[in-house]
Amino acid sequence: xxIKKTDIAYISSLSKxxxxxxxxxxFTRQISDILEMIQQLEKVDTDGIEPMAHPLNMKQRLRMDxxxxxxxxxxxxxxxxxxxxxxYKVPKVID
Amino acid sequence: xxxxxxxxxxxxxxxxDISSQEILEMYMQRISDYDKSLNCYITLNKxxxxxxxxxxxxxxxxxxxxxxxxxxxxxxxxxxTQGIKTTCGSKMLENFIPPYDATVISNLSNQxxxxxxxxxxxxxxxGSSNETSYFGPAHNPWDLARSPxxxxxxxxxxxxxxxxxxxxxxxxxGSIRQPAAFTxxxxxxxxxxxxxxxxxVAFASSLDQAGxxxxxxxxxxxxxxxxxxxxxxxxxxxxxxVPKYSQSLDASIEGKTVGIPKEFFDEGLDSESEKxxxxxxxxxxxxxxxxxxxxxxxxxxxxxxxxxxxxxxxSSNLARYDGIRYGYRHDETDDLDNFYLxxxxxxxxxxVKRRIITGTYVLSTGYYDAYYLKAQKVRQLISEDFKQAxxxxxxxxxxxxxxxxxxxxxxIDDPVTMYMNDIYTISANLAGxxxxxxxxxxxxxxxxxxxxxxxxxxxxxxxxxxxLFQQKTDWHQKQPxxxxxx
Numbered sequence: 293x294x295i296k297k298t299d300i301a302y303i304s305s306l307s308k309x310x311x312x313x314x315x316x317x318x319f320t321r322q323i324s325d326i327l328e329m330i331q332q333l334e335k336v337d338t339d340g341i342e343p344m345a346h347p348l349n350m351k352q353r354l355r356m357d358x359x360x361x362x363x364x365x366x367x368x369x370x371x372x373x374x375x376x377x378x379x380y381k382v383p384k385v386i387d
Numbered sequence: 388x389x390x391x392x393x394x395x396x397x398x399x400x401x402x403x404d405i406s407s408q409e410i411l412e413m414y415m416q417r418i419s420d421y422d423k424s425l426n427c428y429i430t431l432n433k434x435x436x437x438x439x440x441x442x443x444x445x446x447x448x449x450x451x452x453x454x455x456x457x458x459x460x461x462x463x464x465x466x467x468t469q470g471i472k473t474t475c476g477s478k479m480l481e482n483f484i485p486p487y488d489a490t491v492i493s494n495l496s497n498q499x500x501x502x503x504x505x506x507x508x509x510x511x512x513x514g515s516s517n518e519t520s521y522f523g524p525a526h527n528p529w530d531l532a533r534s535p536x537x538x539x540x541x542x543x544x545x546x547x548x549x550x551x552x553x554x555x556x557x558x559x560x561g562s563i564r565q566p567a568a569f570t571x572x573x574x575x576x577x578x579x580x581x582x583x584x585x586x587x588v589a590f591a592s593s594l595d596q597a598g599x600x601x602x603x604x605x606x607x608x609x610x611x612x613x614x615x616x617x618x619x620x621x622x623x624x625x626x627x628x629v630p631k632y633s634q635s636l637d638a639s640i641e642g643k644t645v646g647i648p649k650e651f652f653d654e655g656l657d658s659e660s661e662k663x664x665x666x667x668x669x670x671x672x673x674x675x676x677x678x679x680x681x682x683x684x685x686x687x688x689x690x691x692x693x694x695x696x697x698x699x700x701x702s703s704n705l706a707r708y709d710g711i712r713y714g715y716r717h718d719e720t721d722d723l724d725n726f727y728l729x730x731x732x733x734x735x736x737x738x739v740k741r742r743i744i745t746g747t748y749v750l751s752t753g754y755y756d757a758y759y760l761k762a763q764k765v766r767q768l769i770s771e772d773f774k775q776a777x778x779x780x781x782x783x784x785x786x787x788x789x790x791x792x793x794x795x796x797x798x799i800d801d802p803v804t805m806y807m808n809d810i811y812t813i814s815a816n817l818a819g820x821x822x823x824x825x826x827x828x829x830x831x832x833x834x835x836x837x838x839x840x841x842x843x844x845x846x847x848x849x850x851x852x853x854x855l856f857q858q859k860t861d862w863h864q865k866q867p868x869x870x871x872x873x
Contacts, residue, residue: 300744307702307747308709308724309740310732319741325803326745330691333761336768343763344770346593346623347579347819348843353622367486371713380711383726 294324388869390549393458393606400447400457407440407447407457407501414459414503418550420872427525427535427544429464430472431504439501446499454613456499461551463542464505465512466492466597467586475588476508476520476538479708479715479734489586490618491555491597498613503551507541510736511705512562512590514538515808518799519738526795527570528867529833533792536566542600543570548867553610554600559591560693561787561812563598564824568787568836571826571865573853575599575607578843579819580625583618591700592623594693594816603863604825604853608632611846627844635847636854641675643852645839646780650686651811655789660830664786667827667837670859671784671852679780683772688765689814690806695749695762696817701739702746708734741802770818777842782852785811787824787836815840823849826862834865 297320304311311319365378374381391399391410399405415433422428436459443457467473467485474480492502509519517540518524525540527533528548535544539556543566546554556563558576567574575598582597589595599614601607611632618624647668652661668678710716710730717733720726735743749758776783788811798805815822820840827837841848857863 295748299748303744303748303751304740305728306751307743308706308727308731309735309743310728311740312732315737315740318737319744322741322802323745323748325801326694326741326806327748329803329806330695330749330758330762332688332691333695333758333765336685336688336761336765338761338764338768341764341767343760344767345763347770347817348625350580350623350625355619364486368712370486371483372711373716373718382711383721383723385723 295320295327388549388866390602390866391552392602393553393609396458396552401452403447407443408437410457411436411440411459411501411503414551418504421548421870422550424531424870425526425528425544425548425550426523427507427541427548427550428461428504429474429476429507429522429541432471432502436501436503443499443501453499454609455495457501458499459501459503459551460495461504461506461542461545461554462492462502463508463539463554463556465508465557465588466555467588468492468502468505471505473505473588474521476510476522477734477736477739478521481521481715483713485586487586490583490620491614492586494613494616500613506545506554509538509540510739511588512538512557512559513701513738513742515561515565515805516795516799517541518795519736521736524795527792528870529571529792532794533833534569534795536569536792538562539600540566543567543572543574546600546602547572548870552602553606555597556600557587557595557597558816559594559697560816561809563600564787564812564822564836564838565809567600567824569792569834571834571862571867573601573604573607573823573825573863575611575823575846575849576815576821577611577615577846578821580623581615581821581844581846583621583624585618585620589704591697592704593700594697603857604823604850605633605636608636608850608854630847632847632850635851638851639675640852640855642677643675643782644677644679644780645671646679646681646776646783648681648683648686648783648785650683651785653687655810656786657790660786660790660835663828663830663835664837668784670856674855674859681776681780681783683776683814685765685768685772686814689769689817690810692762692765692769692817693813694745694806695758696766698742698746699750699759700746702743702750705739705743710734766817769814773818773820781841782848783840785838787811787838791830791833791835811838819843821846821849823853825853825856826865828862
């Protein structure tokens with residue numbers, strides 16, 4: 293299985309990753325190698341096998357929908373580079 | 388150099404031969420003498436730790452001690468620590484200061500343990516050599532040109548080189564066991580669900596588990612008693628009692644049956660490593676353990692399965708890093724799409740990007756069934772192999788790695804070769820099983836590890852076996868050569 297440079301560019305854009313031109317050749321080669329290794333799975337007979345999503349096959353635990361924490365917006369926003377009046381700032385999206 | 392176990396230190400504190408403050412001074416001195424060449428700490432928590440050690444000494448004086456009062460430890464920089472930078476080895480989180488503690492961190496501080504610093508690691512725990520760290524690799528104290536393994540490389544080095552008595556790591560595919568093997572110490576990955584993942588930066592959520600790097604199984608047992616336990620804040624944490632691991636260490640292992648999977652010896656393991664492993668098996672035989680040959684028929688598929696499941700979960704987990712609420716933010720972009728692209732381009736290193744791209748690919752339309760669903764089915768088969776095996780044996784043993792520590796730079800440009808490193812360790816993560824690596828000899832003058840895998844929640848079994856082995860051998864007491872002060 294080989295993957296093309298254009299595929300890598302497309303998948304990167306889906307992942308919101310900008311890949312520099314100098315990186316793309318390496319990534320294409322390396323990810324092709326990875327996919328080739330993964331290809332071994334094709335040969336395995338998995339008819340009738342349940343997919344395993346959780347190592348203990350547990351059910352999701354639920355709790356009552358109650359407020360358990362108080363709002364600590366100021367504290368949480370200390371890690372943001374730009375905030376204004378309690379809002380996170382991003383580049384302008386509407387003209 | 389003298390290395391102290393947690394047990395030694397606790398006894399010395401109790402008999403007042405040393406104070407917590409003196410212990411901390413000793414470690415801080417060693418860190419300042421040797422960490423320039425080892426690079427095992429990213430951030431030190433010096434002032435806070437000293438303050439806590441003074442409080443600990445007061446408690447000891449008044450006789451009000453808890454199980455870990457005054458004991459310092461190091462934590463992998465993947466655990467959120469309130470008010471202390473938590474980088475996860477990434478530029479993305481270079482300046483991230485968590486507003487809360489991971490549950491495992493609070494569990495230890497609730498018992499009086501003192502966090503000395505945060506240790507180096509592969510970026511977002513993605514790597515097996517510590518080389519993907521944004522802060523440069525940690526170095527193996529047995530040979531500074533070699534890798535200490537990864538991703539919990541810094542935590543392993545800190546313990547092996549006597550820069551911490553014990554440390555916390557995480558293990559998604561071998562990230563505690565492989566560095567423990569490479570640095571000659573004991574590394575325990577508990578069962579999935581045994582220790583809370585709350586506040587542990589997520590890489591692959593169905594595989595990640597917190598654990599311990601220690602000088603002895605006894606130390607790991609003592610620490611696990613405080614570390615483990617149900618946490619309502621982690622929906623995958625399991626509500627089951629935490630046994631008193633340290634009290635069952637000496638239980639007889641006579642008549643226990645252990646399986647050795649033939650697939651561990653198919654290829655890649657050199658003859659010297661194989662010899663060292665089977666010499667260790669003889670020690671277990673002398674302790675009354677009975678061995679059987681077993682088969683884990685799907686074992687060779689664990690690496691390809693892992694490299695679908697882990698990148699898929701990684702691509703989803705790492706989607707949260709957009710540079711807005713926290714994390715790296717590039718200031719010179721004026722368009723929102725470009726803003727995301729640039730923040731993530733500069734904030735993430737190459738291995739993280741490779742895994743995000745691979746993960747996005749295997750989850751994308753048209754490929755989901757062929758890759759992701761297929762891998763989840765093979766994961767079930769791997770897990771079934773273990774269930775079958777545990778019908779006839781109490782535990783499974785094999786080498787932790789195929790080779791001892793490799794050189795820094797040797798494998799970094801070839802991801803697949805690097806990934807194959809974890810061939811013996813990954814299956815336990817896929818099946819959620821507890822596993823331990825302990826030193827069992829030397830190969831080319833470098834430490835070599837033996838891995839034991841047990842059924843779910845049988846950590847006590849692993850610690851018991853390892854402890855009795857360590858009573859009979861001194862591999863775990865072998866120390867790296869004296870380092871030069873820098």
